[in-house]
Amino acid sequence: MIELIDLSSFESKSKCCGCRACESICPVGAISMHEDMEGFVYPHVNMQICIDCDLCEKVCPFINLETNQQSKYAEACYSKDAVIRNNASSGGVFELLARDIIADNGVVFGAAFDKQLTLKHMDVDNLLDLNKLCKSKYIQSDTNGTFAKVKEFLLEDKKVMFVGTPCQVSGLKNYLGKPFDHLLTVDFICHGVPSDKMFKSYKEAEEKIRGAKMVSFSFRVKDGKVKHINGYSYTMNKDGKLKEYKGMFFDNPFYFGFKKSLILRSSCYSCLYCTPERVSDITLADFWGIEDYLSHIDFNKGVSMVLVNSNKGQFAMNKLRESIDSYQFGIDVAIKCNHCLSSPTELPKNREKLMQDYQNMPFNEFAKRHIMSKKMMIYKLYYALPITIRKIVMKKFKGIGYV
Structure with a gap:
């Protein structure tokens, strides 16, 4: 037991x-x-x-952990289709993989918001609904009933693609108990997950301030108004009228708390899966810092880091070759560009006190004390700079922000 x-x-x-x-x-x-x-x-x-x-x-993925051999290289990829690339958090590789599965009468499992903005794993078998699974959502998804449904489809000989955190993928594979040739598993390089309860606390506080109901939220926005890949947007409904709000991670308490690793699940700070030996067939992530290696690429349009971890993963990626631009790097470059390939997120010293205050304070008071940036003006000035200047500033004053 x-x-x-x-x-x-x-x-x-x-x-x-x-x-x-x-x-x-x-x-x-x-x-x-x-x-x-x-x-x-x-x-x-x-x-x-x-x-x-x-x-x-x-x-249990914390008791029984089985990984593939370390990938020898990483790919920097992005879709040649500008619409698919723009619809993604990074380079659009997830959508291309999913489209291939659906075209073969398969099913794709991933995380999507329901009408109450609760993040749940759901299955999709058509392109119209696939959009729900696109883009990163920085909340722990509810997998209630998901593993049994995956198994049901597999036993019907349907092709299945399952996308989740490394621990979710490991839990699924352990649950299934044996390999299935028609199952493609995809994880992502994860630095941790906040809870749905924390997100709902933020959402309810925002609704009270705006006097409206939040009906959508996106953690990643690519447009001319939000000039950074860590921009967000959400839509409010007031008496049937919709209004969109946009900003950057540093002016949103939930997003800032996530980025600064203040509100993650306890196990995330000692994660067993922060290693280049991956549990899935394919690993996806943002290729942070790729502009240092490929200066001609506009990173703000999105560039995926792809690790191919199995023969099955290689076969799936090879089917996309005509649809992507791809550049190959050693695995050491991938590790340098994403620290969660080598070690878990560091536990904040004040997390225990922070969570105690979350339980005992109104959210706005808690947020102001713990998860609102104290350097708002510095962030605004920093992100107003061209990316080349930001990199110089970041090297000189390490820790100001994320590029």
């Missing part, structure tokens, strides 16, 4: 990523997921009906 999680203990909670594999595999329904005060879910075992089969231990 899996170790019982003490919801009052950071150390205990650090041993669970909330993937729901244990809940999904339990043959008698003895495991249910309970939410802690931070909004993250953890397994609770009903000992009265548990049959000690130990299946929950066998599927």
Whole structure:
């Protein structure tokens, strides 16, 4: 049986990523997921009906971790189709992979907002709905029922592409118990996930300020008004009239808290999957710093980092060759450009106090104290500079911001 999680203990909670594999595999329904005060879910075992089969231990991605061999190289890629590239957080490789699966009568699983802006894993089998899965969402997605549905499609011999965090991919593979030739797994280089509860706290506070209902949110915006890849936008509905608001990560408390790694799940700070040996067939990420190697590329239009981790992943990428521009680099360049390929996100010293205040304070007061930037004007001036000047400034004053 899996170790019982003490919801009052950071150390205990650090041993669970909330993937729901244990809940999904339990043959008698003895495991249910309970939410802690931070909004993250953890397994609770009903000992009265548990049959000690130990299946929950066998599927746990923190107990059983199996990775592929380290990729020898990384690719910097982006779609040749400007619409697909613009519709993505980075270079549009996810959408191209997904389109290929759907064209072969397959199904794609990924994270999408529902009408209440709750992030859930859902399945898509058509191009019209595929847009829901595009772009990064910096919240832990709810995988309730997802693994069983993936297995159902696989047993029907449908092609399936599953996209998630490395721990979600690992949990799925452990749950399935055997390889499936028609399953393509895709993870991303992840520095951690905030909770849906924290996002909802931000959302409700914003709705109160605006006197309207938030009906959409995008963490990544590519347009002339937001001149950086870490811009965001959201839409408010007031009496049937829609109004869009845009900004940069540093002026949004939830986004800033995420970027500064202040509000992540406990297990993210000791993640076992921050390594170049990946659990999936293909790994996707932003290729941060690629302009240092490819000066002719406009990074703000989006450039994907792609690691091919298996023969199946190589086959899938080879099918895209005519649709992408691609440049190959050593894996050392990928590690240099993304620290979560080599080590987990560092635990903030004040996280315990921060989360205590989150539970005890109104959100706006909590945000002002802990997750609002204290250097707003510096950020505004910094991001008003051309990218070449920003890089010089960042090297001289390390830690001012993200390029």
